[in-house]
Amino acid sequence: MPTTTEFAAGAPLATLAASTEPIIRLHPADDVVIARHQLVAGMRLGDGVTVRGLIPAGHKVAVRAVETGAPLRRYGQIIGFATRAIASGEHVHTHNLAIGSFERDYAFGADIRPTAHIRPPAQFQGIVRSDGRVATRNYIGILTSVNCSATAARAIADHFRRDINPQALADYPNVDGVVALTHGQGCAIDANGEALDVLRRTIGGYARHPNFAAVLIVGLGCETNQIDGLMQGQGLEGGASLKTLTIQSSGGTARTVAAGIEQIKAMLADANQVQRQAVDASHLVIGLQCGGSDGYSGISANPALGAAVDRLVAHGGTGILSETPEIYGAEHLLTRRAVSQAVGEKLIARIRWWEAYCARMDASLDNNPSAGNKAGGLTTILEKSLGAVAKGGTTNLVDVYRYAEHVDARGLVFMDTPGYDPVSATGQVAGGANLICFTTGRGSAYGCAPSPSLKLGTNTALWQRQQEDIDLNCGAVVDGTRSVDELGEEIFRLMLATASGEKSKSELHGYGQNEFVPWQLGAIT
Template identity: 75%
Template sequence: MQLIASTRSGDPAVIRLNPLDNVLIARQALVEGQHLDAEAITVRQAVPSGHKVATERVEQGQPLRRYGQIIGFASQVIEAGEHVHVHNVEMGDFARDYAFGVDARPTPASEAQFQGIVRADGRVATRNYIGILTSVNCSATVARAVADHFRRDIHPEALAAYPNIDGVVALTHGAGCAVDPGGEALGLLRRTLGGYAIHPNFAAVLIIGLGCETNQIESLLQTQQLQTSDQLRAFTIQGIGGTSKTIAAGIEQVKALLAEANRVKREPVSARHLVVGLQCGGSDGYSGITANPALGNAVDRLVAAGGTAILSETPEIYGAEHLLTRRAVSREVGEKLIARIHWWEDYCQRMNAALNNNPSAGNKAGGLTTILEKSLGAVAKAGSSNLVDVYQYAEAVRAKGLVFMDTPGYDPVSATGQVAGGANLIAFTTGRGSAYGCAPAPSIKLATNNRVFEHQLEDMDVNCGGIADGSTSIEERGAYIFEQMLRIASGERSKSEQHGYGQNEFVPWQIGAVT
């Protein structure tokens, strides 16, 4: 996508993204009666910043285009200069040409490095945590109590002698029992927990259970082909004999792990070891113009350096999936993506829901109107690289390059799946100011506009707002974001890490019946 601003009169008020578009994006709030010289239209009513204004009369039922793509259909006649938003736009069916692989191109090669932690088996970490996982919600309180004993903000002395340990974190959840023992829901939870248990950002992991739950630890380990060891320990409350005894035992086990976990050092490693999960949350009308394409530019740089980027949030590529299938390296890969789209269509029908239940209220307040519009901006995070594979939720990502993982659009659930799949860094764009972090993988927050960056400076790592006003470019921001990825992967702490985000944001996808 190329930014095409209204420049004939030098008016900075609006942005035209494509010659085919019949809407413009307001760079600033537009007022009734304001004349846009470059488009020869007069604004008919107030249009908030980031929202859309029609460039021509659009008849009822006719498509509205942004990025040169359909974002919805007029639910009533829309006159030139009118505010285009949820009050006069609706969803509709239209054909999409999947054109599998027609835009796939050779990937250029480059080199980049970061200071990583190389584990004994060759895996590379960006952080060095000790993790506490739970097999079931019933052991969550115990797990949290063990981790709290080592919190630096509560007990600074607990890890004072271990500066190379980033922390002890308890990642708890609300599932693990009252589900079909052979069903999809339990299998998905086990796959998620299994991915975290072997994540390179954990020096060691404890798994704590209750003892009588459906998700038996022995079965969890067996299905995920895991075995207990000094670095992977497991026990239950019922097995040890009660809450306080289990907390004490857990604390002692963590203490026994600290010295070895602290014996790490960072060393130069290739960026091919970097696996970045791509997220956008609290999106606005600028997301697809500024932060998302800038992140996409950084993704292209990462892929060229041999690294991996995981695009996700299947409901938020709905209506834009044809832009990805065109870049698939094979028809098989493209069809795997379409199969996930069809799964979601069926899932929503069964649940009496609609894929257009997104955008959220905040997204709409920021200028987004339909899921089609949001999706077209969301796929910009994927840059222009080839789509090399498609994975189900929390599957281990083996491929190098741009891949897709099927996840919900809800950010904590989506990112949890990405980290379970091996993401050791998260890049998260936001136009409304999402507050988010993701232990054990650090999260970089990218603001889509100047207002959010300045107003929520304590949460934002990168400002992409200058792309909209022309003070910077997608190329410049993309280069900066890629360098920021390398710095954060090398140990520099992101804003969300400084605030202590991460433990509460572990949210495995719960699917299926609870009985």
């Protein structure tokens, strides 16, 4: 079987040719080029390539004939295998390209290199908690142990909504809001199983998150996920900034809501006693996400975000790459950057878990890309993964974490999560991410209180269509007017500004409460 060790994807690109060029060529070994705009039959692309048929923007066109069963490369890497003979100039997509097995050379640590740390590091205006943790926002959170207490939790939070009750927080301008993060789990699961462990780890991570000045946990009372067990298992201690309530003990819904409102009122004065101050960028922990990806994601926004992550790491900060099914087929590019074989093998163990998980569920890892991804030009998970890993930049991979596990390393790390964005980002925030950077080519609208989320668009057409949701247009890379490195610097500066309190587009729209989605594992009985 062929191997994919000869080139490395994900390195920042130089400025592309001017937008008058109809295609983007990413690597001399590639069998395909990318359409910068719609191509029509008869167009000549150079090197004797004539377009056969209509090829949408962001999609692939073959630059040489490929036999049935032969591998096709993009970024110099295998993205799939021809399911039938493909002629030069032909559209390459789901009708003639599919995933297949091939060997990866994991070459643990082959590409590690020293990190050139910048001194003094950049700074942002953060909120320093009494125990030294640094926040980028200042919320009060209402968490739930079970779905059954979700309505009560939402009612408590609604009392403090500025758009419903403007006076409720009028005296507390330093409090960003009171948010209820509810979910659909907490009962009918194994009391000693993995599903409950993951849920408790997620809730515990949010309860400890520095972006919460205080937290109220609301339960029903008879659920499997007992609050006492949650508190003990996660090492949480009740006090002025961590309170609990159960509906059954409080005497019903109305009394629970009234009691919860009083608990939050008692927390507000202390929560308001914060002032932002200059702190090093080493306190930034950035969750890296991509959703609604397209054929440009791996060319523009993802590598630009990777260039920003390289800067973040150089300044002492942390980037969390995740979405394990969306690095499948590109994991060998990360193991080469693992600081040790043990770290690399931790990553491969998660890949093997996903392979077994999909086999048990009679599913395929190539269920991803989604319909929207494919409409945008992505064909196989291999292709999507090669573009997705670019978000992690080029620095060393220093550790691998389980879902929602607390991230204590600095540098680029990996957290095992599903590819579904709300579930993935929920795990990252539980692990300590105090900011999310989210690339999108189709137009994702997403937020994740208590951490702000920045949207990075992959193409200028998206920016022109959906500016109200997108914080920065990375389509200038595709247009040939700016380089990946230039945009990486702009993204890094935007990270610092947002961490300092500048609101993201999703925050302005009020996103964040509905996007709390813990990973649900195991049988529901």
